[in-house]
Amino acid sequence: MIELRIHRLPHAEGLPLPRYETEAAAGLDLAAAVPDDAPIPIAPGARALVPTGLALQFPMGFEAQVRPRSGLALRHGVTVLNAPGTIDADYRGELKVLLVNFGQETFTVTRGARIAQLVMAAVARATLVEAETLDATSRGDGGFGSTGR
Secondary structure (H helix, E strand, C coil), X not given: CCCCEEEXXXXXXXXXXXXECCCCCCCEEEECCCCCCCCEEECCCCEEEEEEEEEEECCCCEEEEEECCHHHHHHHCEEECCCCEXXXXXXXXXXXXXXXXXXXXXXXECCCCEEEEEEEEECCCCCCXXXXXXXXXXXXXXXXXXXXX
């Protein structure tokens, strides 16, 4: 268990903090912090950056991943465009969610709507070593679809 500190910005007042909806849930649900009188319509094929009104702090060595909610994708064709979106441990700005509408109808984001989920994950950093050659494998340089032949 890691500590996730959350700073609520003024436009998120009155909204619930993210929470795990079930005992074994991996993701915390994120809510839209849009004004009651200014929902965000997302037309088919369009995208929108939706504020959550939250800033985060968590330990170095971790990232927060912004992921789609399966119900929005299934029912409305709305998903997180850059999924999973990465929030780095040193970022202190507002968490915003980039939504895209792949559905047939305009989807309207209203205040408090659950728009995405946040999953905490450990980060492994690499040490780069430039090499003249790489070890051979049975796959070799077979790319997209090469293992399905």
